[in-house]
Amino acid sequence: MAKTNKLLEKLETGISGFDEISIGGLPKGRTTMVVGTAGSGKTMFGIQFLAGGITKYGQGGVMVTFEEPRDDIIRNVRSLGWDLEQMTKDKKFAIVDASPVPGEELVEAGDYDLSALLARIENAIKKVNAKRVVLDSIGALIHQISDSNLVRREFHRIAVGLKKMGVTSIITVERMEEHGALSRLGVEEFVADNVVIIRNILDTEKRRRSIEILKFRGAEHHKGDYPFTIDPEEGIMIIPLSSIALTQRSSSTRISSGNPELDKMMHGGMFRDSIVLVSGATGTGKTLMTTEFLKGAIEAGEKALLFAFEESHQQLLRNAASWGVDFAKAEKDGLLKVVCRYPETLGLEDHLIYIRREIENFQPGRVAVDSLSALERVSTRKAFREFVIGLTSHIKAKETAGFFTNTTSMLMGSESITETHISTITDSIIMLRYVELFGEIRRGIVVLKMRGSFHDKTIREYVIDETGMRIKGTFRNVSGILGGVPVYDMGGERERVGDMFASGKT
Amino acid sequence: MKYELRLWVAGQSMFSRQAIETIKDICKNELKGKYKLEIIDVHENPDLAEENKIFATPTLIKELPAPLSKIIGNLKNKEKVLLGLEIQPAEDAK
Numbered sequence: 121m122a123k124t125n126k127l128l129e130k131l132e133t134g135i136s137g138f139d140e141i142s143i144g145g146l147p148k149g150r151t152t153m154v155v156g157t158a159g160s161g162k163t164m165f166g167i168q169f170l171a172g173g174i175t176k177y178g179q180g181g182v183m184v185t186f187e188e189p190r191d192d193i194i195r196n197v198r199s200l201g202w203d204l205e206q207m208t209k210d211k212k213f214a215i216v217d218a219s220p221v222p223g224e225e226l227v228e229a230g231d232y233d234l235s236a237l238l239a240r241i242e243n244a245i246k247k248v249n250a251k252r253v254v255l256d257s258i259g260a261l262i263h264q265i266s267d268s269n270l271v272r273r274e275f276h277r278i279a280v281g282l283k284k285m286g287v288t289s290i291i292t293v294e295r296m297e298e299h300g301a302l303s304r305l306g307v308e309e310f311v312a313d314n315v316v317i318i319r320n321i322l323d324t325e326k327r328r329r330s331i332e333i334l335k336f337r338g339a340e341h342h343k344g345d346y347p348f349t350i351d352p353e354e355g356i357m358i359i360p361l362s363s364i365a366l367t368q369r370s371s372s373t374r375i376s377s378g379n380p381e382l383d384k385m386m387h388g389g390m391f392r393d394s395i396v397l398v399s400g401a402t403g404t405g406k407t408l409m410t411t412e413f414l415k416g417a418i419e420a421g422e423k424a425l426l427f428a429f430e431e432s433h434q435q436l437l438r439n440a441a442s443w444g445v446d447f448a449k450a451e452k453d454g455l456l457k458v459v460c461r462y463p464e465t466l467g468l469e470d471h472l473i474y475i476r477r478e479i480e481n482f483q484p485g486r487v488a489v490d491s492l493s494a495l496e497r498v499s500t501r502k503a504f505r506e507f508v509i510g511l512t513s514h515i516k517a518k519e520t521a522g523f524f525t526n527t528t529s530m531l532m533g534s535e536s537i538t539e540t541h542i543s544t545i546t547d548s549i550i551m552l553r554y555v556e557l558f559g560e561i562r563r564g565i566v567v568l569k570m571r572g573s574f575h576d577k578t579i580r581e582y583v584i585d586e587t588g589m590r591i592k593g594t595f596r597n598v599s600g601i602l603g604g605v606p607v608y609d610m611g612g613e614r615e616r617v618g619d620m621f622a623s624g625k626t
Numbered sequence: 627m628k629y630e631l632r633l634w635v636a637g638q639s640m641f642s643r644q645a646i647e648t649i650k651d652i653c654k655n656e657l658k659g660k661y662k663l664e665i666i667d668v669h670e671n672p673d674l675a676e677e678n679k680i681f682a683t684p685t686l687i688k689e690l691p692a693p694l695s696k697i698i699g700n701l702k703n704k705e706k707v708l709l710g711l712e713i714q715p716a717e718d719a720k
Contacts, residue, residue: 218681227710230644230699235636236668237681243672265682 128339131251131288134172135165137358141342142333147314151279151289152336156318161329161350162292163188165318166254168355169290171202173252174212180248182287184216184241187260200355214244220264228266234274238281245285253287259294313337319345327467328503331358347506349469357473359510372572375486375521378416379409381591382550385567385576390548394571395512395522397492397543400552404563405584406525407431408443409550410490412588413523415445418455422485427475428460429494436460443588457482468499468507476514487515491525492542508542522546547571555581555601557608564601565591629653629661629711630690636683637669641700645684648701656713688712 130144139145146152146169156162170181185193193215194204207213218237245253258275265271275291282289315334320327329348333341348358374389377396383389390396396413398406410426417424428436436458440447450456459478466474479487489511496504515522524546543549549568554561565582567575578594579601600607633649635642646665653661668675668683678687682698688711697710708714 216676217679221679224696227695227697227706228699229697229706229710230702231641232682232684232699233636233639233641234682235639236634236675236683236685239636239668239672240676240681243676 128336130339132172132177133169134176135168135356135358136354137346137348137360138331138356140360141331141346141358142336143340143342146288146290147336147339148288149283149286150313150337151282151291152314152316154290154292154316154318155295156292157295157297157320160318160320161348161356162294162318163193163256164350164356165316166256166290166292167193167197167202168200170213170252170254171197171200171204171207174207175202179251180212180214180245181252181254182214182216182241182244182248182250184218184237184244184253184255186218186255186264187257189219190215190217197355199352201353211248214248214250216240216244218261220260226264233270234278237274238278241278242281242285245287251287253282253289255289255291257292257294314339329469347469347503349467349473351470351473357469359469359472359506371519375422376416376420377409378412378414378419379589379591381580382409382412382565382589385565385580385591386548386570387574387576390521390570391572392521393516393519394547395515395524395545396548396550397524397526397546398550398552399526399528401528401554404552404554405582405589406527406552407436407439407490408584408589409552410488410523410525411436411440411443411445411447413486413488414440414447414450414456417484417486418445418450420485421455423454423482424450424456424486424488425478425482425484426456426458426488426490427478428458428490429463430491431460433458433460443586457484463494463498468495468503471495472507472510475511479514479518479520484520486521486523488523489525491527493525493527505542508545512545543569548575551602553579553601555595555598555606557595557598557606564595566602627660627691629657629688629713630664631661631711632664632666632687632689634666634668634675634678634680634683634685634687637667639683642684644700644702645686648704648707649686652704652707652711652713656708686711 128150129148130142130146131148132139132145154162154165167183170183173179173181183193197204204213208215216237241253244250255278258271261271262268279291314336317332317334319330319332321330329350330345331348332345333343346358346360348356351357371392373392375392376383376389377386398409400406414424414426426436431439437447447456447458451458457478492508495507499507512522548570551566551568553564555564563582564579566579567577580591580594582589582591595601598606598608631649633645635645649663653663666674668680684698684700686697686701686707688695695710695712697707701707
């Protein structure tokens with residue numbers, strides 16, 4: 121793709137999601153300031169930028185550390201699969217260790233500058249032919265040098281030096297508070313053509329990490345705050361929500377929902393790459409429908425993946441067996457994988473990462489989540505919506521069929537937050553409702569919407585028996601089911617009475 | 627007692643020249659031959675600077691006698707330098 125604009129060239133970072141939100145990476149040949157409080161993940165961001173350059177793009181990297189000693193850095197990232205020692209041996213990576221020497225006392229006697237540091241950095245850059253340099257973090261240098269003016273001046277000099285050498289660099293800056301001045305040094309006035317902010321905020325008892333590109337001088341980027349997580353295997357993973365392009369191809373292939381009558385209601389079945397949301401009160405048969413959806417895959421020889429957040433593996437297997445679906449065999453045949461997790465065990469970002477990873481590894485044709493609303497319980501509305509967008513876009517990008525369930529809080533009628541929040545994101549919505557008629561509870565199903573297809577708009581009655589869900593005829597002469605107040609319509613009688621009078625007139 | 631001193635400098639910069647001048651003066655007048663002084667240019671020996679974790683220039687290091695001490699700056703404050711090196715001012719300074 122030829123770019124005709126005069127915008128600055130970018131350097132891909134290799135950090136998952138960052139290249140999307142930054143539209144191509146960090147401004148090439150420039151210095152970017154990465155600002156964050158202690159523990160926000162600044163160092164990780166820097167190391168990942170370097171390691172990504174080495175492993176993905178074959179570009180050498182130099183880490184200048186003012187805080188953590190060399191050995192700590194090497195040890196800390198080993199679990200992420202980066203062998204910095206080997207990279208050092210291969211002349212791909214170098215550390216300039218400017219961390220304080222424990223117990224060492226510095227006497228300041230007169231004026232000085234950081235020429236030695238600059239010489240060491242330049243030497244390291246030449247040695248590994250580095251294209252990327254990280255300085256982590258300026259704040260730590262303050263503990264060694266009392267004169268903050270000097271630090272500011274020298275960092276400016278170093279930034280100029282780095283620019284001259286044509287490397288793309290990151291300077292991390294420690295911030296005292298999440299909301300406030302960017303840094304206590306005021307270094308930003310000098311080097312901050314480009315600023316990235318990393319946050320780690322306590323949000324309704326959950327730690328929520330996010331990243332924002334504040335500015336890229338002369339270069340475009342996506343605006344706003346993006347959630348991310350630090351994965352024990354892959355490090356920082358940013359979820360590039362609003363930059364997710366709606367470019368998914370749309371399939372007209374239909375697949376069976378696993379229930380022949382429901383397929384008829386959906387005009388031949390759901391679309392291959394669509395997301396269906398099934399919403400209903402507890403006990404309406406959502407897990408049953410999920411089971412049938414999975415059965416549909418298994419019978420078609422497709423792989424299916426179930427994420428269960430409400431029931432245990434054993435329970436699910438037993439339930440399925442009671443409806444004549446053999447999950448155990450399907451699992452043995454490699455057609456089904458059931459992943460059970462308590463919603464509370466992880467933050468939503470982490471859930472999303474794990475779900476994505478399971479999908480990557482298993483490569484299913486169908487994915488079911490039972491239930492989505494269980495996850496809603498453990499998050500804020502915004503985080504939940506972001507999660508659903510992230511999940512659906514991932515599933516759709518893989519041209520996989522998605523099947524989510526949602527438990528409504530009220531037995532009769534009504535709607536839930538999940539419905540109002542995510543109904544626009546899903547392609548089809550199926551509602552399951554209790555219907556009270558003449559002192560008896562019955563159940564109704566309706567296909568509320570189905571994008572790109574005709575569908576049955578009537579509310580049909582269904583029963584659940586040992587064979588599963590049996591969809592029967594429509595509720596005749598009953599209205600107000602969705603509202604939760606079914607009214608038996610006496611229209612038939614009214615008409616007859618009306619006819620009587622009419623006939624009397626003539 | 628023999629002093630082993632190392633002065634790390636950055637080329638011919640003003641700070642470096644000032645520091646060299648001062649340390650030579652101290653060696654001559656205070657240590658009177660009981661010293662070994664090595665002047666190292668970080669531009670020519672960046673690996674050595676890395677090994678010794680030198681980040682500021684000029685940096686004066688007293689390797690011997692123990693304990694090791696590190697003084698940064700152009701050494702313009704001679705009293706402070708002597709104090710940092712734990713050198714008693716010579717007789718004639720009195």
